[in-house]
Amino acid sequence: MSTILQAHNVEKYYGNKNNLTKALNGIxxxxxxxxxxxVMGASGSGKTTLLNCVSTIDTVTSGKILxxxxxxxxxxxxxxxxxxxxxxxxxxxxxxxxxxxxxxxNIALALTIxxxxxxxxxxxxxxxxxxxxxxxxxxxxxYQMSGGQRQRVASARAIVTNPSLILADEPTGALDSKSARxxxxxxxxxxxxxxxxxxxxxxxxxxxxxxxxIMFIRDGRLxxxxxxxxxxxxxxxxxxxxxxxxxxxxGSDVA
Amino acid sequence: MTSLNIAVQNVKKSxxxxxxxFLTLTFGVCIFYIFNSIESQQAVxxxxxxxxxxxxxxxxxxxxxxxxxSCILAFLIIYANGFLIKRRKKEFGVYMTLGMRKGRISRILxxxxxxxxxxxxxMGLMLGVFLSQGMAMVTAKLINADIKSFSFVFSAQxxxxxxxxxGLTFILVLIFNIxxxxxQRLIDLIYADRKNExxxxxxxxxxxxxxxxxxxxxxxxxxxxTHSGVFPTGPVLSAAVCMGVAxxxxxxxxxxxxxxxxxxxxxxxxxxxxNMFVLRQINSKINTTYISIxxxxxxxxxxxxxxxxxxxxxxxxxxxxxxxxxxxATFSMYAVRDINEEAGGASGNAGGAAQAVSGEAAxxxxxxxxxVNALASNGVDLTDFSDEYLEVRYYDAGTRFRFNTGDIPFDxxxxxxxxxxxxxxxxMQALPPIELAADEFTVxxxxxxxxxxxxxxxxxxxxxxxxxxxxxxSNVSMFASIPLITSENWDFAATIVVNDALLDGVxxxxxxxxxxxxxxxxxxNSMCESALKEFDFSAFLPNFNDIKFTGNxxxxxxxxxxxxxxTTMIAYLAVYLGMIFLIASATVLAITQLSETSDNVRRYxxxxxxxxxxxxxxxxxxxxxxxxxxxxLALALVHSFxxxxxxxxxxGVVGDMSILGSSLFTAxxxxxxxxxxxxxxxxxxxxxxxxxxxxxxx
Numbered sequence: 045m046s047t048i049l050q051a052h053n054v055e056k057y058y059g060n061k062n063n064l065t066k067a068l069n070g071i072x073x074x075x076x077x078x079x080x081x082x083v084m085g086a087s088g089s090g091k092t093t094l095l096n097c098v099s100t101i102d103t104v105t106s107g108k109i110l111x112x113x114x115x116x117x118x119x120x121x122x123x124x125x126x127x128x129x130x131x132x133x134x135x136x137x138x139x140x141x142x143x144x145x146x147x148x149x150n151i152a153l154a155l156t157i158x159x160x161x162x163x164x165x166x167x168x169x170x171x172x173x174x175x176x177x178x179x180x181x182x183x184x185x186x187y188q189m190s191g192g193q194r195q196r197v198a199s200a201r202a203i204v205t206n207p208s209l210i211l212a213d214e215p216t217g218a219l220d221s222k223s224a225r226x227x228x229x230x231x232x233x234x235x236x237x238x239x240x241x242x243x244x245x246x247x248x249x250x251x252x253x254x255x256x257x258i259m260f261i262r263d264g265r266l267x268x269x270x271x272x273x274x275x276x277x278x279x280x281x282x283x284x285x286x287x288x289x290x291x292x293x294x295g296s297d298v299a
Numbered sequence: 300m301t302s303l304n305i306a307v308q309n310v311k312k313s314x315x316x317x318x319x320x321f322l323t324l325t326f327g328v329c330i331f332y333i334f335n336s337i338e339s340q341q342a343v344x345x346x347x348x349x350x351x352x353x354x355x356x357x358x359x360x361x362x363x364x365x366x367x368x369s370c371i372l373a374f375l376i377i378y379a380n381g382f383l384i385k386r387r388k389k390e391f392g393v394y395m396t397l398g399m400r401k402g403r404i405s406r407i408l409x410x411x412x413x414x415x416x417x418x419x420x421x422m423g424l425m426l427g428v429f430l431s432q433g434m435a436m437v438t439a440k441l442i443n444a445d446i447k448s449f450s451f452v453f454s455a456q457x458x459x460x461x462x463x464x465x466g467l468t469f470i471l472v473l474i475f476n477i478x479x480x481x482x483q484r485l486i487d488l489i490y491a492d493r494k495n496e497x498x499x500x501x502x503x504x505x506x507x508x509x510x511x512x513x514x515x516x517x518x519x520x521x522x523x524x525t526h527s528g529v530f531p532t533g534p535v536l537s538a539a540v541c542m543g544v545a546x547x548x549x550x551x552x553x554x555x556x557x558x559x560x561x562x563x564x565x566x567x568x569x570x571x572x573x574n575m576f577v578l579r580q581i582n583s584k585i586n587t588t589y590i591s592i593x594x595x596x597x598x599x600x601x602x603x604x605x606x607x608x609x610x611x612x613x614x615x616x617x618x619x620x621x622x623x624x625x626x627x628a629t630f631s632m633y634a635v636r637d638i639n640e641e642a643g644g645a646s647g648n649a650g651g652a653a654q655a656v657s658g659e660a661a662x663x664x665x666x667x668x669x670x671v672n673a674l675a676s677n678g679v680d681l682t683d684f685s686d687e688y689l690e691v692r693y694y695d696a697g698t699r700f701r702f703n704t705g706d707i708p709f710d711x712x713x714x715x716x717x718x719x720x721x722x723x724x725x726x727m728q729a730l731p732p733i734e735l736a737a738d739e740f741t742v743x744x745x746x747x748x749x750x751x752x753x754x755x756x757x758x759x760x761x762x763x764x765x766x767x768x769x770x771x772x773s774n775v776s777m778f779a780s781i782p783l784i785t786s787e788n789w790d791f792a793a794t795i796v797v798n799d800a801l802l803d804g805v806x807x808x809x810x811x812x813x814x815x816x817x818x819x820x821x822x823x824n825s826m827c828e829s830a831l832k833e834f835d836f837s838a839f840l841p842n843f844n845d846i847k848f849t850g851n852x853x854x855x856x857x858x859x860x861x862x863x864x865x866t867t868m869i870a871y872l873a874v875y876l877g878m879i880f881l882i883a884s885a886t887v888l889a890i891t892q893l894s895e896t897s898d899n900v901r902r903y904x905x906x907x908x909x910x911x912x913x914x915x916x917x918x919x920x921x922x923x924x925x926x927x928x929x930x931x932l933a934l935a936l937v938h939s940f941x942x943x944x945x946x947x948x949x950x951g952v953v954g955d956m957s958i959l960g961s962s963l964f965t966a967x968x969x970x971x972x973x974x975x976x977x978x979x980x981x982x983x984x985x986x987x988x989x990x991x992x993x994x995x996x997x
Contacts, residue, residue: 101908121912121913125907125910125912125913128909129911132910134908134909140905140908142576142902143583144580144582144583144902145575145579149575149579152570152575153575153576153909155570156571156572156573156575157572157573157906157909157910159571159572162571163566165566165570166566201909
C-alpha cells in the first residue's frame with residue numbers, strides 16, 4: 045500500500061513571543077492509501093488545527109506535509125486552490141451544502157469548478173449517488189432533506205472528484221444516531237468500492253469505532269495510536285473508550 | 300470611551316460600508332446645489348432684462364422641482380441607512396450584552412449619522428460650488444450671454460436650502476434609527492446574522508409561463524403606444540402604461556427562473572465553472588428583489604427618456620424656432636374685430652368634395668395702407684438699419700382648400716401673394732427665384748410637418764382653381780414650404796403664388812414688412828425696434844368702427860434668445876431630473892446587492908473551501924452583480940427606445956428631433972454614474988467577502 049499523507053514534525057504556533065500557543069507541537073504520522081483514520085482528542089488538543097493544516101485551509105509554522113508525494117506547505121495560494129479542488133474532498137460537521145442548489149447541483153459543483161467536461165458530470169454524479177443511496181433526493185434542495193441525507197450528499201460531493209484524501213470534520217456531529225450509523229457505513233463502502241482514503245476528526249468513540257486506525261492527540265502531539273486489526277467493532281470501541289478516559293476526553297477530566 | 304469617540308471609530312472602521320451612502324449623499328447635495336445656484340450665477344453674466352427674467356423663471360421652476368427631488372433623495376437616504384442598520388445589528392447586540400443602554404446606542408448612532416451627514420454635506424457642497432462655476436459658463440453659452448469677468452460665485456441661498464432639506468432628511472433618519480433600536484430585542488440582534496432569508500424552491504415551470512405573459516404584456520404595450528396615433532390619450536395610454544409596468548415587474552419576477560430552466564437544457568453552459576451557482580444566486584433572491592429591480596428599471600427608463608429626449612426636444616424646439624426666423628425682423632398689421640369673429644371660417648358648402656370652394660373674402664381693411672410710405676412720411680428711413688426690405692401684401696380672393704380627411708371637412712384659409720414679391724422674399728433668403736406661366740399658380744405652405752404634404756397632394760389632385768373668373772393650373776414642381784415671415788408661430792396657412800397682374804383689384808387682407816438688417820447685430824436690432832415698435836399707424840388707416848389695428852413686430856434676435864432660454868430650461872430640467880433618477884436607481888441596486896453580499900459570505904466562503912480560486916470567485920461575483928445591474932438597464936433601454944420613438948412622434952409636430960447627440964450624452968452620463976455605482980458595488984462586495992473570509996480564518 046502506498047502512503048497518501050505524510051506529516052513530518054509539523055508545528056503550528058499562534059500568538060507572539062510572549063504568549064505562544066503551540067497548537068501543533070512537532071507531530072509526525074503517515075496515512076496509507078485505503079486507510080480510514082480517526083483523529084481523536086479533547087477540545088483544544090489540536091485536532092482541528094491538524095485537519096485545517098492538512099486541508100491547506102491553514103498554514104503550518106514549520107514542518108512538512110506531503111499529500112501524494114507533493115509538499116503542500118511550499119505551495120502558493122493559486123496552486124493550493126487547485127490542489128484543494130483536485131486532490132482533497134471535504135466533509136464538514138454542518139454539511140456546508142449550498143442552500144440554493146439541488147443535491148445534484150451541489151455534487152456537480154465539485155466537478156464543474158475542476159472544469160470537468162459536462163457530459164462526464166452526469167454519470168459521475170449518478171455513480172456516487174448510487175453508492176451513497178441518495179439517487180432519490182438528487183433533485184431536492186438541502187432544506188427538503190433530512191440531516192443524514194444532507195451529510196451523504198456532502199460526502200458524495202467530497203468523493204465525486206476521486207480525491208487522494210477525504211477530510212471529514214466531525215461528520216456525525218449534527219446527526220442522530222441512526223443517520224450517523226448509515227453515514228459511517230457508507231464511508232466504509234466508499235473505501236471498499238472506490239478505494240477512498242479518509243481522515244476523520246471526531247470526539248465520538250462510536251464514530252471512531254468504524255475506523256481502521258485511531259490517532260489520539262494531546263497538547264499538539266501524537267499521544268497514542270490504536271489499530272483495529274482483527275478486532276470486532278465492539279472490542280475496538282472498548283479499547284477506544286479506555287484511551288479516551290486515559291486521555292481525559294469529554295467529561296473524564298475530573299481527576 | 301465617550302459615545303462620540305465610539306461613533307468616530309465606527310465611521311472610520313466601516314468606511315467601506317458607508318461608501319454607497321456617502322456617495323449618494325454627496326452626489327445628491329452636489330447636484331442639488333448646482334441647480335439651485337443658477338440664480339446667483341447671474342452675477343458673472345452680462346444679461347438683458349429678458350434673459351435675467353428667464354433665468355429667474357428657470358431657477359423658480361428648479362426650486363419647485365427641488366422639493367420633489369429632495370423627497371426622492373430623502374427616501375434614498377433612509378433606504379441606504381436601513382441597510383447600514385441591518386448590517387450592524389450584531390454589533391448593537393454586542394453593545395447591549397456588554398450592558399450598554401439602548402439610549403446610548405441610539406446616541407452613538409445619532410453621532411454617526413450626523414458625522415457622515417456633515418461630511419457628505421461639506422463634500423457635496425464643495426463639489427457643487429466647484430462644479431457650479433463651470434455651470435455658469437455653460438448657462439451663459441446656452442442663453443448666449445457674455446461672461447462679464449470671471450469671479451467665484453457662492454450661492455448662500457442654495458447652500459442654505461441644501462442644509463435645510465438635507466438637515467430635515469437627517470432628522471428623519473435619526474427618528475427612524477431611534478425607533479429601530481428601541482424596538483429591537485437583544486436575542487434578535489445577537490442572532491441577526493443567522494436569520495437568513497429562508498430559501499424556497501423556485502417554481503421554474505411557473506417562471507416560463509409568467510415570463511411569456513410578461514413579454515406579451517410588454518410587447519402589447521409597445522404596440523399600443525406606437526400605433527395609437529400621434530398623441531396616445533387617456534384610457535388607451537393608461538392601459539398601455541399599466542401593461543408596461545405590470546409586464547416589467549413580471550419580467551423580472553420570472554426572468555431568472557426562465558433562464559435557469561433554459562440553460563439547464565444546455566448542459567455545456569450550465570455545468571461549466573460557476574455558471575449554475577451564479578444563476579441560482581440570482582434566482583434565490585428574486586422573490587424579494589424583483590420589486591426593487593422593477594422599480595429600478597422604471598426609474599432608469601424615466602432617466603434615459605428625460606436625458607435623451609429632453610435635450611433632443613430642446614434642440615428640436617430651438618431649431619424649429621430659428622428656422623422660422625428667415626429675416627432679421629417682420630412687422631405686420633393685424634385687424635382685430637371686437638366681436639371675435641374673423642371672416643372666412645368653415646363655410647357650410649355641403650357636397651363640395653375636395654375642391655377649391657369659394658368662401659367669403661375678408662373685408663379689405665388694409666386697402667389704403669403702405670407701411671413704408673407711412674414710415675417715410677414721418678421721417679423713418681428704413682435704409683438706416685436695413686439694406687434689404689420688402690413690404691408684402693396678401694390678397695384674399697375667398698379661395699379655400701377643403702380637406703375631407705377628418706370627420707368634419709376642414710377649410711384651409713388661403714391667401715395670394717404676387718410672384719414678384721414671392722421671388723424677392725426668396726432672394727432675401729438666398730433662394731433662387733421661381734417661374735410661373737401666366738395661367739399657373741403654385742403654393743407655399745409651411746405649417747407643421749403634415750400640412751405641406753397634404754397641400755401638395757391637394758393641388759396635385761385638384762389641379763385647377765378659379766381666380767376672378769380666370770382658370771389657373773397648378774404648377775406642382777414649384778411647390779415650396781419656406782417661411783415667408785419671421786415669427787415664433789407657424790404661418791398658419793397656405794399661400795398661393797400667382798403672376799402679379801392676376802391680383803389687380805383683389806382685396807388686400809394682410810400687410811407685412813420683412814427686413815434684413817445691414818448688420819445682424821444688437822445695435823441695428825434696437826434701431827429697428829425703436830423705429831417701428833412705437834410707430835402709430837392709426838392715422839394712415841381707414842376708420843372702421845368695430846376694428847382695432849395692432850402692430851406686431853418679431854425679430855430674429857428675440858426668437859433666438861427665447862429659443863435659447865426655452866432650450867436651457869428644458870435641458871436643465873431634464874438633466875436635473877434624469878440625473879437624480881439615475882442616482883436613485885443605481886443606489887437602490889447597489890444597496891440591494893451589498894445587503895445580499897452579507898448573506899452570500901457563507902456561500903462564497905464555502906466555495907473557497909472547496910478549492911475555487913479567487914479568480915473564479917471574483918468572476919462569479921462580477922457576473923452576479925453585472926446581471927443585477929445589466930438586466931434592468933437592458934430592459935430600460937428597450938423601453939426607452941420605444942419611448943423615444945413615441946416622444947419623437949410627438950416632438951415631430953414641433954420639429955425634427957435629432958437624438959444622436961443627446962443619446963451620446965445620455966450614454967456618457969449612464970456610463971459615469973451607473974457604471975461608477977456598478978464598480979463600487981463590485982469592489983464593496985468583494986471587500987466584504989474577503990474581509991469576512993479573513994475573519995473566519997481568525
